[in-house]
Amino acid sequence: MAADGADSWTRAAAGIDVSFKPYEQHGVVANFATERPHREVACQWFRDDGVLAYLPLPGNLISIVWSTPADHAAELLALSPELFCDRVADAGGRRLGALSLVTPPAGFPLRLMRAPRMVAPRLALIGDAAHAIHPLSGHGINLGYQDARVLAETLMALPAHIDCGDLNWLRRFERARKEEVVALQSVTDGLQRLFSLPGQPFSLLRNAGLNFTHRLPVVKDLLVRYAMG
Numbered sequence: 227m228a229a230d231g232a233d234s235w236t237r238a239a240a241g242i243d244v245s246f247k248p249y250e251q252h253g254v255v256a257n258f259a260t261e262r263p264h265r266e267v268a269c270q271w272f273r274d275d276g277v278l279a280y281l282p283l284p285g286n287l288i289s290i291v292w293s294t295p296a297d298h299a300a301e302l303l304a305l306s307p308e309l310f311c312d313r314v315a316d317a318g319g320r321r322l323g324a325l326s327l328v329t330p331p332a333g334f335p336l337r338l339m340r341a342p343r344m345v346a347p348r349l350a351l352i353g354d355a356a357h358a359i360h361p362l363s364g365h366g367i368n369l370g371y372q373d374a375r376v377l378a379e380t381l382m383a384l385p386a387h388i389d390c391g392d393l394n395w396l397r398r399f400e401r402a403r404k405e406e407v408v409a410l411q412s413v414t415d416g417l418q419r420l421f422s423l424p425g426q427p428f429s430l431l432r433n434a435g436l437n438f439t440h441r442l443p444v445v446k447d448l449l450v451r452y453a454m455g
Contacts, residue, residue, distance in 0.1 A: 227350050227377065229370070232339050234355035247338040249418060251276065252299035253361055256331035257283065258311065261323025264288055266414040268364070269321060277362045278317050287328065287441045291315055291361050299333045336360055338415055342402045348391030356405050360418040365410055376402050385428050 228236035237244070269280040276294030283289055292302065292314070305313060311325045339358035343413030344351045380399040381390055388395055 227352060228355045229351075229353045229374075230355055232337065232354040232358040234351070236349070237341070237351055237355050240349050242341060242343060242346060242351070243261075243339045244339055245347055247340075248416075249293075249336040249360060250296060250336070251293050251336045252296050252333040253336050254294060254299050254302050254331055254333045255290065256313070256314075257289050258325040259328055259329040260286045260288055260325060262286075262321075263324055269318065270362075270364075271318060273317065275317075278314075279361070279364065281320065281364075288322065292317070293336060298425065303331055303333050326400055340411065344373075344403060345393065345396040347393045350396055350399060352377060354390045355410060356403075359411050360394060360419055363410070363414045365414070369410060372406065373403060374380060380409075387409070 228240075230236055235280060263286055264280070266282045267354045268282060271278045277300050279290060281289045281291070287386055292299075294302070296436050301315065302310060307327045307330075308333060311327055315323070315325045335436070337358060339354070339361065341351060341356055342357045350371035354366065356373060359366050359369070377399050380395070384390055384395060403435045
């Protein structure tokens with residue numbers, strides 16, 4: 227099983243070529259201690275300089291992902307720890323008060339990655355080794371968890387006389403995951419393009435769409451249920 231990321235060495239060694247679509251953005255990540263409790267609530271801001279997410283960790287700790295143009299990411303990474311904390315706190319409206327850096331910030335390029343197949347003889351790809359999406363939806367980790375679950379179920383259903391690395395059997399796992407992976411990659415890619423459009427008219431349209439979704443309990447409940455697996 228290959229779970230070694232979007233630049234998977236295992237996948238390359240198996241001869242599985244993939245296609246990358248760069249977003250011309252970087253994800254800036256870091257962990258912080260917060261002045262105020264986050265109460266296990268994740269927050270996300272769609273800003274002119276990208277998408278900022280606060281993700282709760284145990285205690286008064288959060289992880290952030292700031293998806294932003296490459297030049298702005300370089301600017302953020304060049305800041306002193308104190309200025310970087312202030313910049314992230316200000317960008318989140320000081321929702322959690324002052325922030326203290328726990329881990330140094332790091333950046334990585336954001337790309338859409340599609341693999342033509344998730345399996346080869348004696349090999350299954352899961353997580354970012356099999357598919358990569360923009361982090362704005364927060365569902366990359368959910369896709370990886372579902373890959374692991376379905377692969378485990380596929381192997382547990384294996385008849386005793388069939389080898390666990392049999393390609394025909396592993397293709398059951400691939401078929402079971404294809405629809406969800408393609409759908410979520412397409413939706414997330416579309417959202418990224420929508421939220422990248424500059425100008426107030428597009429901003430008003432996006433906000434209206436999000437507010438409309440918020441007011442539809444059935445749709446909102448379906449989205450929450452999917453996010454929770």
